[in-house]
Amino acid sequence: MALIIAGERSGVGKTTVTLMLLAYLSQRLQVQVQSFKVGPDYIDPMFHQYVTKRPCRNLDPILTNDAYVKQSFERHSRGVDCALVEGVMGLFDGATGIDDTASTAHIARLLKLPVLLAIDCSRLSRSVAAIAHGYRSFDPRVKIAGVVLNRVSSDRHLQFLKEALESIQLPILGVLRRADDLTIPDRHLGLVPTAEITQLDQLIDKFARLGETCFDWERLLPLLKGVRSLNVTTQDDKKIADATRSTSLRIAVACDRAFSFYYPDNLEILTQLGAEIVYWSPLTDPDLPENIQGLYFGGGFPEVFAQQLAENKSARVAVKTAIEQGMPTYAECGGLMYLSQAIVDFEQKSWSMVGVIPATAIMDARLTLGYRQATVLQSPLFKTGTAIWGHEFHRSRLNQTPTKPLYKLQGYNSSSLVLEGWQAYQVHASYLHLHFGGNLEIPQQFIQRCLKFRESQVSAPN
Structure with a gap:
């Protein structure tokens, strides 16, 4: 299997969650992990590659097509221990604005992958259950494997969130506390590229250490390991x-x-x-x-x-x-x-x-x-x-x-x-x-x- 990291909207911390998972898997467990990024983004994949030492692959059905997305995932997932896909915008936000074409949900359905949903909890308590329930039920074809609660402010805050999610029986697979020192610098076109960040090694090491303690690895690893074949015929390989x-x-x-x-x-x-x-x-x-x-x-x-x-x-x-x-x-x-x-x-x-x-x-x-x-x-x-x-x-x-x-x-x-x-x-x-x-x-x-x-x-x- 492999796993897609999705957000309930933009800015909820998908990249931070993804980098923590990649850093722990690559640096602490020392497994081979192949990363992917939904959409046309260039900068997020730079961070993926910096951590995994493998080129991150874009999965974009508009710039390419559905067949190429499946072929690319199949080709580059071969021979690795884990595969991880970072989504784009909110889970169901597509290129058109009126449907979910080229969205994270589109890729999840296409590749038949479960979704780990990141939720910004900085201004939430019991409402987190309504959000999670809505995302899980909106499209039954998309499987929500669990949630990551991001920007949790205190133990009391976390208890409120846990009690709310118990009512819908959705697993909490990660909890990230509010931390200003985990911010990646950005500018007018998004994140600052890796080559310009002087303290990047220290930041990635911090991601790895936090990744070890912030996630429920007993539940996550079975979702990540043993990437299964899609039985895709890679026609483009033959054409090339x-x-x-x-x-x-x-x-x-x-x-x-x-x-x-x-x-x-x-x-x-x-x-x-x-x-x-x-x-x-x-x-x-x-x-x-x-x-x-x-x-x-x-x-x-x-x-x-x-x-x-x-x-x-x-x-x-x-x-x-x-x-x-x-x-x-x-x-x-x-x-x-x-x-x-x-x-x-x-x-x-x-x-x-x-x-x-x-x-x-x-x-x-x-x-x-x-x-x-x-x-x-x-x-x-x-x-x-x-x-x-x-x-x-x-x-x-x-x-x-x-x-x-x-x-x-x-x-x-x-x-x-x-x-x-x-x-x-x-x-x-x-x-x-x-x-x-x-x-x-x-x-x-x-x-x-x-x-x-x-x-x-x-x-x-x-």
Whole structure:
């Protein structure tokens, strides 16, 4: 079996509960545990991986599809002792707002997994039973294995909660006391990434110690151990294997504190298709890696490190030169910002960037968030008319509309259309985050473009 950690709403402590469980299992019991995260989030999985030393896998049926979610869970749960899934928002909160599509409940039903429900008890006593009963009865197809009571203030408070839950006979599998020193720092896009937290080891060690005493492990371990097979045929493995060629390609992937938003599946699929991934840092490396045929810029926090990116002029010049020479380049969100003319940070300071996109990225308070269906207008990676699903999550905007937009974007259950994305040279740059698991043509086309670029470089006169 495996277990899903869900919340009755956002902000109840799902990530804290998950990290305590992962830390105790990995550090104290020293078992192999595979973690998963429902939805498109990048930062929570960084914490999972930091604890388990294994890449956390996103389970997102919109960015991919139901079949891929089942295949991914099956593939990555093989050979481990335990599997743990962190949910998203409230248990039944889906992408549409009117049903539970892509919700934690959706994944629980799809994978046939029991749910551990975290409840914020800071302003509750007897009402906790009504909440728990409501969640257990709302959809009988979702099995609530028990609850974790979070932010319990005192022994007397805990007694009230226990007495209330006895009336509905729902097991209490964990109790977390109110503790201000267990807070993970956050900023404008959520938690601060692991690479920027200096005392993270001490925090994880505290999570492990508390995890040992805060949970009913006699009941929890049977739910976690012995991950059963879903008997899924992994067709995508065969598709990737059939498409794999010995390409000897090298793709430079920007990876540092400014650029860290990558789905592990995306990089692994590129590798399976024959590419060698070469990591480099636009923050600190003076030049691009040698002998590369493609560039990949993921999302992240370039606005936080805009001054350092601007000061590394040699790297910016190297990127611009490579792009002007026709090197295929894929950029998402923060990558798009880096390729623009400049970034204007929250303090209204302007910092020069690469400059291949004729627009400036300006930070503001407005959050752009949600799934988008994109219809391709023109792109070096897609056929015109192709429809794909992606996700936006940013607090910046460009001061120019694209003259040759990549997409027409439409929000989930929305009729409004927006033109978005930039094409220049062989650049595909957009605010849209894509998951290659549901769109194998993206990495395949990228590889083909890189091969053509390599051929053009070989045949070019000296």
